[in-house]
Amino acid sequence: MINGTVVDLSRVQFAATALYHFLFVPLTLGLSFLLAAIETVYVTTGKPIYKRMAMFWSRLFMINFALGVATGLTMEFQFGTNWSFYSSFVGDIFGAPLAIEGLMAFFMESTFVGLMVFGWDRLRKGQHLAVTWLVALGSNLSALWILVANGFMQDPRGAKFDPVTMRMHLTSFQQLIFSPDAQSKFVHTSIAGYVTGAMFVAGISAFYMLRNRHMDIAKRSFRIAVLFGVLATVGVVTLGDALGFVDAKAQPTKLAAMEGLWNSRPAPMAFNLIAFPEQAEQKDVGAVRVPMVLSLLVTHSLSGTVPGIDTLEQQAVQKIQNGIPAVEALKVLAHDPQDAAALAQFNAHRADLGYGFLVQRYAPHLSEVTPAQIERAAKDTIPPVAAVFWSFRFMVGLGLLMMAFFVLATLYSLRNRIQKKRWFLKVAVWMIPVPFLANEAGWLVAELGRQPWTVYGVLPTWMSASTHSVGYMVFSLIGFVTLYSIFIAIEMYLMIRAIRLGPSEPGGDGAAGTWPPPTLAPRPVPAVPYGGNVEG
Amino acid sequence: MRSFLYFVLFLVIALLVTVLTAILGDEGAWYFAWLVGTTMIVLVSAAGGAMLDANEEQAAQSPPPAEPRRSGAGGAE
Numbered sequence: 001m002i003n004g005t006v007v008d009l010s011r012v013q014f015a016a017t018a019l020y021h022f023l024f025v026p027l028t029l030g031l032s033f034l035l036a037a038i039e040t041v042y043v044t045t046g047k048p049i050y051k052r053m054a055m056f057w058s059r060l061f062m063i064n065f066a067l068g069v070a071t072g073l074t075m076e077f078q079f080g081t082n083w084s085f086y087s088s089f090v091g092d093i094f095g096a097p098l099a100i101e102g103l104m105a106f107f108m109e110s111t112f113v114g115l116m117v118f119g120w121d122r123l124r125k126g127q128h129l130a131v132t133w134l135v136a137l138g139s140n141l142s143a144l145w146i147l148v149a150n151g152f153m154q155d156p157r158g159a160k161f162d163p164v165t166m167r168m169h170l171t172s173f174q175q176l177i178f179s180p181d182a183q184s185k186f187v188h189t190s191i192a193g194y195v196t197g198a199m200f201v202a203g204i205s206a207f208y209m210l211r212n213r214h215m216d217i218a219k220r221s222f223r224i225a226v227l228f229g230v231l232a233t234v235g236v237v238t239l240g241d242a243l244g245f246v247d248a249k250a251q252p253t254k255l256a257a258m259e260g261l262w263n264s265r266p267a268p269m270a271f272n273l274i275a276f277p278e279q280a281e282q283k284d285v286g287a288v289r290v291p292m293v294l295s296l297l298v299t300h301s302l303s304g305t306v307p308g309i310d311t312l313e314q315q316a317v318q319k320i321q322n323g324i325p326a327v328e329a330l331k332v333l334a335h336d337p338q339d340a341a342a343l344a345q346f347n348a349h350r351a352d353l354g355y356g357f358l359v360q361r362y363a364p365h366l367s368e369v370t371p372a373q374i375e376r377a378a379k380d381t382i383p384p385v386a387a388v389f390w391s392f393r394f395m396v397g398l399g400l401l402m403m404a405f406f407v408l409a410t411l412y413s414l415r416n417r418i419q420k421k422r423w424f425l426k427v428a429v430w431m432i433p434v435p436f437l438a439n440e441a442g443w444l445v446a447e448l449g450r451q452p453w454t455v456y457g458v459l460p461t462w463m464s465a466s467t468h469s470v471g472y473m474v475f476s477l478i479g480f481v482t483l484y485s486i487f488i489a490i491e492m493y494l495m496i497r498a499i500r501l502g503p504s505e506p507g508g509d510g511a512a513g514t515w516p517p518p519t520l521a522p523r524p525v526p527a528v529p530y531g532g533n534v535e536g
Numbered sequence: 537m538r539s540f541l542y543f544v545l546f547l548v549i550a551l552l553v554t555v556l557t558a559i560l561g562d563e564g565a566w567y568f569a570w571l572v573g574t575t576m577i578v579l580v581s582a583a584g585g586a587m588l589d590a591n592e593e594q595a596a597q598s599p600p601p602a603e604p605r606r607s608g609a610g611g612a613e
Contacts, residue, residue, distance in 0.1 A: 223585045223589075
């Protein structure tokens with residue numbers, strides 16, 4: 001049996017690398033489409049200032065993109081190094097979208113990124129615009145395939161366990177791709193990236209406006225970013241609702257943890273606005289409830305209900321009892337795949353095979369399993385409620401804050417009063433980290449809420465890891481955290497340096513090859529500080 | 537001839553949209569919504585940015601509004 005500490009360290013290592021990587025990804029997703037928007041204006045209006053804008057923001061995009069790639073590559077290797085049983089068990093399904101991501105989306109975005117950066121003087125305007133759109137499309141398609149793979153972990157569809165090969169096999173690629181979880185999660189994540197990109201551009205533009213630098217570019221960038229952001233926040237909230245609706249059916253334990261729902265209640269169910277869940281005693285302390293809202297949110301009906309944790313634990317006990325004969329049959333089939341009786345027993349109980357695996361953690365010999373062990377395994381099916389509950393509220397709260405910000409920013413921009421609202425510009429600068437925090441919280445909700453499974457209801461986390469030593473895991477974890485912290489520091493340094501340098505001056509070719517200039521001294525304030533088109 | 541080609545193009549787009557909606561309808565059409573939504577977000581923000589830019593330029597080029605004519609002391613009318 002795999003050492004529990006090794007499993008926990010493997011989880012911490014994957015969480016650390018994923019959370020670091022997820023600082024870079026959303027910005028790439030959003031900034032790429034913002035670049036497409038800015039360059040579209042350049043091509044349609046022919047104003048050179050929009051070219052300068054696109055070139056400046058593409059520099060920041062490139063810094064982020066390069067470090068995002070560096071942190072992303074190691075994550076995929078971790079499936080093989082730290083999660084080898086998982087990779088063997090579901091590799092036939094999980095590997096396909098990852099391979100497509102590498103071969104199609106990542107190669108596409110990487111190739112066109114080169115053309116985007118170095119092609120300003122080599123491609124015609126329309127060709128370069130097409131390249132920028134393809135970079136954005138490639139980046140987001142990359143996220144699509146990763147989230148199709150993740151969607152399988154959250155709601156396994158289109159696959160079947162084969163008792164002869166002892167692995168899961170793909171039965172329907174269409175079901176895998178069109179899984180409701182994958183669909184809603186991809187769009188939610190992608191649009192969360194748009195919000196991140198919009199806040200990043202708006203915040204940096206506000207920074208320039210506060211210092212009266214690069215006003216021509218800052219003001220135009222701010223306008224486009226806030227329009228982009230206000231539409232994206234509406235999208236991200238809509239898709240967040242869709243994801244909750246999907247999870248209510250596909251992952252009831254995650255939903256119960258998100259809502260701190262310890263007991264099943266009749267419709268219409270109240271929503272826990274604030275509560276302090278206590279896992280050991282299975283109750284919420286200091287709950288502030290809004291009547292009827294939970295039923296509306298998760299079932300889109302006042303008469304709809306979702307099961308509480310008490311009901312889900314009872315269901316888990318039944319599933320564990322049903323899954324035990326499947327695991328017992330599997331042991332027989334491992335020695336004799338032709339054993340008809342074992343095969344019949346397996347097929348009768350295969351739906352709950354994963355729950356049989358779950359209790360094996362406490363009862364390696366399932367023939368001697370006790371009710372107390374089954375009860376304990378059933379309690380394990382509930383994720384850490386307080387962490388999921390508060391991560392969810394943190395994410396939603398920040399999302400609503402960003403929506404309010406973008407609505408106000410759009411109003412000020414439409415009235416052409418943004419540069420006079422210095423307090424708001426200061427707020428905009430402080431808002432830059434907000435979407436990043438919301439993204440991290442969203443990742444925690446999705447992945448902590450999936451526990452104790454790597455593949456929901458099919459493969460428990462405790463048996464998915466590799467059999468490394470604790471020393472190896474501690475050593476590699478320290479290595480990863482150190483390396484990734486250095487990456488973050490490099491990114492921050494390069495970003496701040498590029499932001500301090502600012503966009504190229506009018507008349508300069510601004511080619512990527514000339515950047516960075518030899519000095520860090522601030523550029524002079526443009527001759528036409530407000531509104532006017534410097535290039536005429 | 538050009539009008540006919542436009543007609544065919546739009547007809548093909550309309551058919552494609554209908555087919556995609558029908559295929560994806562049972563499964564939830566979020567991928568399709570992403571395609572339409574992303575295109576809309578990018579184009580609306582681009583068009584909005586260009587429009588605000590044009591409005592500002594127009595306002596800068598147009599002469600300032602004339603001072604309202606004063607009509608005698610105290611504004612007897």
